[in-house]
Amino acid sequence: MKSKIVYLSCFILMSLTSFSQSISSSPYSLYGVGSVYDADFGVLPSIGSSGMALPSDTFINNLNPASLGYLPQNHFMFDIGGKAISTTYQSSSRSESRNNFQFSHLAFAFPITKNSGFSVALRPYSSAAFKISNLKLPIENSQDFYYLTAAGSGGLNNFDFSYGYRFGKKLSVGASAAVLFGSTSDNRSFLIMNSITSIQKKTTYSGVRATLGAQYKIDSTFTVATTFKLPSQINASKVQTVQTVADDVANTVESNVASDTDDYYMPLEMGVGISKRFKNNLNMTLDYEKSLWSNTNQSELYGNFVNQNRFALGFTYSAKKNIRKYWDRIQYATGVNFNTGYLEVDGKRVNDAAISFGLTLPIENTYSSLHISYSYGQKGRITDNLIKENYHKISLNLSLDGIWFIKRKIE
Amino acid sequence: MHKFILMLFFAATMISCGTDADAGEFVVGSDYLAVNNKVILIDTLTVDMSTINFDSLVTSNQSRILIGNYEDPIYGKIKSNSYFQLASASYALNNSGSDTEVTNFVFDSISMILKYDNYYYGDTTKVQSFDIHRLTQRVKPNTDDNNFYNNSTLSYSDESLGTISYKPRPVEKDSINIKMSDAFGAALFQKLKKREITDFDSFNEYLKGLVLVPSTSNSSSVIGFHVATSKVRLYYSKYQADTEEVPYIIDFTILDATKQFNSITSDKTGTIIQNLPASSSKLSSSLTNRQGFIQSGAGVACRIDFPTIKQLKYISANGAIVDAQLILKPVNNTYSEKYPLSDSLKIYVADNLNRLSGSLVNSAGTAVFGILNKKSDEFNENIGYTIPIGAFLQKEMLKQSDSRSSLILTLPGISKTVNRIVLGDQKHLNNKIQIKIYYISY
Numbered sequence: 103m104k105s106k107i108v109y110l111s112c113f114i115l116m117s118l119t120s121f122s123q124s125i126s127s128s129p130y131s132l133y134g135v136g137s138v139y140d141a142d143f144g145v146l147p148s149i150g151s152s153g154m155a156l157p158s159d160t161f162i163n164n165l166n167p168a169s170l171g172y173l174p175q176n177h178f179m180f181d182i183g184g185k186a187i188s189t190t191y192q193s194s195s196r197s198e199s200r201n202n203f204q205f206s207h208l209a210f211a212f213p214i215t216k217n218s219g220f221s222v223a224l225r226p227y228s229s230a231a232f233k234i235s236n237l238k239l240p241i242e243n244s245q246d247f248y249y250l251t252a253a254g255s256g257g258l259n260n261f262d263f264s265y266g267y268r269f270g271k272k273l274s275v276g277a278s279a280a281v282l283f284g285s286t287s288d289n290r291s292f293l294i295m296n297s298i299t300s301i302q303k304k305t306t307y308s309g310v311r312a313t314l315g316a317q318y319k320i321d322s323t324f325t326v327a328t329t330f331k332l333p334s335q336i337n338a339s340k341v342q343t344v345q346t347v348a349d350d351v352a353n354t355v356e357s358n359v360a361s362d363t364d365d366y367y368m369p370l371e372m373g374v375g376i377s378k379r380f381k382n383n384l385n386m387t388l389d390y391e392k393s394l395w396s397n398t399n400q401s402e403l404y405g406n407f408v409n410q411n412r413f414a415l416g417f418t419y420s421a422k423k424n425i426r427k428y429w430d431r432i433q434y435a436t437g438v439n440f441n442t443g444y445l446e447v448d449g450k451r452v453n454d455a456a457i458s459f460g461l462t463l464p465i466e467n468t469y470s471s472l473h474i475s476y477s478y479g480q481k482g483r484i485t486d487n488l489i490k491e492n493y494h495k496i497s498l499n500l501s502l503d504g505i506w507f508i509k510r511k512i513e
Numbered sequence: 514m515h516k517f518i519l520m521l522f523f524a525a526t527m528i529s530c531g532t533d534a535d536a537g538e539f540v541v542g543s544d545y546l547a548v549n550n551k552v553i554l555i556d557t558l559t560v561d562m563s564t565i566n567f568d569s570l571v572t573s574n575q576s577r578i579l580i581g582n583y584e585d586p587i588y589g590k591i592k593s594n595s596y597f598q599l600a601s602a603s604y605a606l607n608n609s610g611s612d613t614e615v616t617n618f619v620f621d622s623i624s625m626i627l628k629y630d631n632y633y634y635g636d637t638t639k640v641q642s643f644d645i646h647r648l649t650q651r652v653k654p655n656t657d658d659n660n661f662y663n664n665s666t667l668s669y670s671d672e673s674l675g676t677i678s679y680k681p682r683p684v685e686k687d688s689i690n691i692k693m694s695d696a697f698g699a700a701l702f703q704k705l706k707k708r709e710i711t712d713f714d715s716f717n718e719y720l721k722g723l724v725l726v727p728s729t730s731n732s733s734s735v736i737g738f739h740v741a742t743s744k745v746r747l748y749y750s751k752y753q754a755d756t757e758e759v760p761y762i763i764d765f766t767i768l769d770a771t772k773q774f775n776s777i778t779s780d781k782t783g784t785i786i787q788n789l790p791a792s793s794s795k796l797s798s799s800l801t802n803r804q805g806f807i808q809s810g811a812g813v814a815c816r817i818d819f820p821t822i823k824q825l826k827y828i829s830a831n832g833a834i835v836d837a838q839l840i841l842k843p844v845n846n847t848y849s850e851k852y853p854l855s856d857s858l859k860i861y862v863a864d865n866l867n868r869l870s871g872s873l874v875n876s877a878g879t880a881v882f883g884i885l886n887k888k889s890d891e892f893n894e895n896i897g898y899t900i901p902i903g904a905f906l907q908k909e910m911l912k913q914s915d916s917r918s919s920l921i922l923t924l925p926g927i928s929k930t931v932n933r934i935v936l937g938d939q940k941h942l943n944n945k946i947q948i949k950i951y952y953i954s955y
Contacts, residue, residue, distance in 0.1 A: 129539045132546070191539045198536065235537030239546065241951065244554035248951075250546060251537070294552055294951045295836040297903065301550060301955050344955050346835050348903060349877040355833045355955070402548055447542040482541070489539045 127200065127231040129191065129489045130452060130482065133405035133445050135307060135336070135366055136230030136257045136286060141207040143181045143223075147497040148460020148475035149416020150437025152387040154375025155317055155327035157274075158266070160469050161501040162211045162221055165375075165389070166315040166329050167276025170211060170266025173219030176505055177469065179211045181223075183499035192490040206497065217268040227260040230286035241294070249293040258284035258307055258336075272319045282336055282368075283308045297348040309336030311368050323379040329391075331371035333398065338363045364401030369394045369444075373412075383422055387437075389414040395444040405445055412441035418462075433462035435475070443481075450488055454481040460497075469503035551829065555950040559821045560839070562805040562938035562946065563795035564786055565867050565921070567812035573654075573661035573774035575929040578627065578743060579810070580643055580775075581735035582727045583635040587847060588808050589787075590780040591931050593735055596667055597773035598652035598722040599745055599765040604710050606749070607761045618706060621748040621760070623698030625675060625691040625723075632737030633683040634931050636851050639733040641681050644673040645693060648722035652772045661774035663810060663928070669724045678728075681736045688743075698747055705763070720765075722772070735931045740767050777931065779811040786813065793866040798938040804844055807858075808933035809924045815936055816867065817920040822909045829954035834910060836951040837903040841883060841922070842944035843896060847935035855932050858883030858898050861921040862905070873920060876904040883922065897947075906950060 131137045142151050144161025154165045157172030162181045173179065183206035190199045204226070211221030234252040241248050261283070266276030285306040292299045311334035317327040340363045344355040373391035380386065391414075395407040416437030421430045436459050443452040456479025463472045474496070481491040540546075572579075582592035606618050625645060646669040654661055675693035701720065704710045710719055723745070745765040753759070767773045781787045785801050795816055798805050805815035817839070825834065841858070848854050860873035860883060872880035883898035902920070909918060924932045937944030 129541045132541070193539060196538065198539065233537035234540050234546075237540050237543065237546070239543055239552070242547070242551060242553040243556070244949075246554060248552050252546075253537070288549075290550065292550065292552060292835070292953060294953065295838075296901075297835040297951070299833065299835050299953050342955070344831075344833065346833060346876075348836065349875040349879065351875075351877040353876050353904075356831075405542070405545055448544065452541075487542055489541050 127202075127233060128189075128229070128491065129232060130445065130447075130491075131228075131230050131232040131254060133447070134228070134400075134407070135404070136228035136254070138228050139204075139206070139226045141183065141225040143183065143207060143209055144499055144501045145418065145433070145435055145460065145462055145473050147477065147495075147499065148435035148437060148458055148462070148473060149387055149418060150414045150439035150456065150458055152375065152389040152414030152416040152437055152439070153377070154315075154329060154373055154387075154389045155325040155377035156387060157317070157325075158211060158219065158221075160471070160503075161473070161499075162209050162223070164207075164209065164223060165373075166317060166327050167221075167264035167278040167313060168266050168274040168315040168317040168327065170219035170221055170264055170276055171217055171268030171274030171317070173211060173213040173266075174469070175213050175216050177213065178504040179221075180502040180504070181207065181209045181211075181499060182502075183207050183497060185498075186496045187493055188495075189491050189493040192484055192492065194484050206499070211264075219266050221264045222262070223264070224259065224261050227258040227282055227284070229257040230254045230288070231257070246295070248295075250290060251293075252288065252290040254286060254288050256284060256286040256304075258282050258286075264313075266315075274317045276315045278313045278315075280311045280313065281308075282311060297346055299344065299346045302343045303340055304342075305338050305340040305363060307336045307338050307366060309334055309366075309368070325377045327375045327377070329371075329373045331368070333370045333394075334368040336366040336368060338365050364403045366404060367398035367400050369398045383420055385418045387414075387416045393444060405447070407444050408446045408451065410442055410444040412439070414439045428464070431464045435460040435462065439479075448487040450483070450485060452482045452488070455479060456495075469501075471501050473497070473499040473501065475499075551954045553828075553952050555825065555828075555952055556948055558819060558825070558948050558950060560939045560946050560948055561818040561820055562798040562936070563816045563818070564789065564798070564801060564806045565795045565814050565816050566789040566792055567814060567867075568792040569662035569664055570777075570810070570812050570928045571660040572663045572665075572777065572810075572928050573659075574771045575775070576740045576770060577630060577632065577929040578725065578738040578740055578773065578775070579632075579735060579777070579929060579931070580725045580727055580738070581635065581641055581732050582729060583733045583735060585852070585933065587784060587935060588779065588806070588811070588813070588933055589782060589784045591735070591808070591811060592727060592729065592778050593810065593931065594666075594727070594776045595725045595773070596648065596652060596661070596722060596776065597724075597740070597767045598717065598769065599720060600713050600716065600768040601763060601765045602768075603763075604705060604712060604716055605708075606705055606763070617752045618749050618761070619752050620695075620699045620702035621750055622695065623693045623701070623745065623747045625693055625745050626688055626743060627691070627738040628688045628742045629681075629683045629686060630737045630739045631683055632930065633681060633734055634852070635734030637681040637683065637734045637736075639680070639731070640678050641732045641734055641736065642676065642678040642728035642730075643732070644726050644728070645675040645691065646670055646672070646724050646726055647674055647697075647720065648724055650721060651717070652722040659771060661776075663775070663777040663812060665774060666776050667722070667724065669726075674723070678731075681734055683736055693745070702747060702749060737929070740770050740773050743767070775810075775929065777810040779808070789813065793868075795867070803938045803941040805922075805936045805938060806933070807922060807924055807936070808931070809927045810929070810931040812927075813933070814927075815922040816863070817922065818917065819906065819909060819919075820917070822906060822917065823912075825906075825910050825950070825952065828952060832952055832954040834903055834907040834950055835953055837901070837906045838947075838949045839883075839900045839902050840897045840947040840949070841900070841936045842941075842946070843898075844935040844937050844941065844944045852933070854885055854896070854934060855924045856885050857925055858900065859923045859925045859927065860900060861923070862918050863921045864916065864918065867921065869921065870918070873900070873902070873905060875901060882925075903951070
């Protein structure tokens with residue numbers, strides 16, 4: 103146990119340091135507060151990120167706080183994940199591949215009473231990493247052009263606290279508070295005629311967002327669930343330096359000037375999901391979520407936001423013939439996910455579709471397991487102004503389970 | 514097994530820093546990029562043009578003897594007399610000390626040698642004539658400072674000491690030689706021979722200076738000569754009965770360049786700018802056929818104002834002028850081979866009363882000029898002077914006080930040439946001013 107705690111604290115430290123490095127660079131990160139990460143726990147990446155109606159009994163289900171009502175008593179759960187992503191960016195004229203590895207999440211959960219549980223999770227929310235080199239752009243009101251070079255970095259993190267409570271055997275409700283915090287840096291330089299203007303902007307965000315969730319067991323094999331993510335305002339403030347270089351002399355227009363900037367608004371998001379088990383070894387999950395981005399009246403500073411629909415469907419299968427045989431305890435999973443995206447770029451939506459496969463490998467004779475998932479997806483499309491991203495993603499989620507409050511006889 | 518997997522994750526978080534380089538060639542939604550920072554061209558800023566008149570230009574110590582006159586189809590008559598004081602390195606005749614030798618020296622001749630300095634303006638195919646007169650007053654300024662101005666004059670005697678009518682060849686030839694009056698030369702020689710002139714003071718007492726006065730009847734060009742190498746040369750020789758005469762010379766040159774100046778007068782009667790106001794005022798281009806005028810020597814200059822510059826502050830909450838160009842076009846048919854366009858314009862910054870505060874500078878503090886684009890096309894549309902005014906306008910836009918600076922355009926060598934140019938204003942039919950202001954909001 104002691105060594106486990108040492109490992110844990112090491113983990114937290116490591117993860118926090120890698121947090122500050124936003125590494126997923128995408129052309130779409132230019133918008134909003136960056137590209138939103140998917141950082142789902144446990145088996146969820148394998149089943150297309152569906153599973154709003156699943157209980158947190160073998161892993162922490164981050165999709166619905168109500169699931170914490172099913173935390174097994176005296177168990178301490180810990181979940182950590184990482185992803186390896188290989189993305190090919192395609193425009194009508196060229197394509198380019200980039201690989202990266204990123205931290206996905208760090209979470210733990212424990213029961214408070216026999217029918218309530220609590221979890222804390224830390225995960226990246228978005229990455230604002232992008233890069234633009236010498237992009238030729240028209241100067242408004244003229245035939246001339248200027249050249250833009252830009253680089254973005256940083257992103258937002260999500261630190262959330264969830265609580266779930268189960269009423270009797272059928273109904274469970276939950277709530278969570280997510281603290282969104284972080285900062286994005288945006289450095290641009292404009293080559294305009296014979297001058298270079300550089301604008302360095304660091305925007306700091308902070309805000310809190312609440313999520314409410316419920317799960318209801320209709321019978322032992324069928325559960326329905328719903329979640330409401332409440333709209334929220336993420337306060338933004340910026341510090342900016344503007345410099346112009348003309349005739350080889352730099353002239354500072356403003357230096358580290360702090361000012362308020364338009365706040366970022368999170369929408370109301372409503373989701374429903376079901377989970378149905380067939381023949382005791384095949385489980386189907388189906389989620390639908392609608393995000394009302396249009397109603398947020400987001401500042402045009404962040405881009406053009408539209409309502410988003412997200413559909414997710416997943417299946418898990420485990421043989422469970424012989425519990426003593428390791429290979430029989432392996433769970434197989436597959437899923438699909440489609441979302442219409444909340445961004446509209448040049449009048450076109452940036453949708454995202456993915457298919458996933460996964461394995462859950464049990465570790466020793468505990469509830470602990472390693473979830474390996476592979477997914478392939480496409481985001482955006484190739485048109486005049488859009489880029490298509492084809493990505494292959496391998497997620498490794500480690501769900502650890504420790505029996506708490508019971509002193510082990512043998513360490 | 515636990516530990517092994519933990520190690521694996523450690524490794525994963527460690528290498529999460531490493532990623533492939535992003536070349537930055539993929540960009541979506543270039544319109545969106547302009548939301549935060551708009552880059553716009555402003556070409557509608559009001560530019561006012563007017564003509565001003567400097568009442569006096571310092572023309573002494575300019576290292577040029579400017580002489581001639583011509584009648585300009587636009588600017589009227591212009592004329593330049595050149596005054597100077599002469600001196601010599603030595604006032605002794607070439608003797609070895611014996612008086613007997615001196616008595617043997619005889620005067621031969623005297624002439625003025627003027628070295629072309631390649632400057633000319635007007636029609637050099639026509640004959641130019643001028644006379645040399647003797648000053649009856651010393652070359653000494655009337656003003657407190659030690660300068661002579663384009664409107665300074667000195668009195669001189671009517672008698673001509675020499676005259677020349679010639680076709681100027683300022684580029685092909687090296688110099689002109691004007692034979693001067695023998696009586697004048699002989700008298701000067703006698704003074705030297707009798708040692709009545711022994712030093713500069715006694716020489717200057719005798720010959721206060723000379724003035725070159727062009728004939729108003731038949732000159733149609735203005736020519737420049739070197740100050741340092743032009744001279745009056747007196748030829749004399751030693752008389753020896755038996756052998757050949759040995760020639761000697763004594764040169765009188767303009768040793769003190771501050772004692773040389775050009776008196777440039779212009780007669781604008783009947784021209785469009787005949788009623789130029791006082792030097793602290795201006796004549797709007799709306800009263801002069803949408804044109805602005807510059808004539809060196811005569812002190813006519815063009816003034817540019819930006820009356821609405823401060824309004825650019827309100828284009829966006831925060832914005833900066835990062836670059837700007839003012840393109841001034843010479844009016845068609847006001848220039849020709851005879852009256853060529855200058856390669857550049859010299860620009861000063863001045864206040865509302867035309868008081869100059871210095872040259873127009875760029876952000877590095879270096880003086881900038883209006884540079885002529887010579888690429889000519891069918892309609893001469895591209896011929897114009899481009900002046901970089903980004904740094905100036907940014908400063909003007911942000912200036913706290915209500916005062917506005919204006920730009921005064923002159924031609925280089927305003928004090929020692931008679932070049933001129935006619936520029937169109939912002940509403941001129943064919944040769945409009947163009948302004949290009951590149952503005953970024955942040």
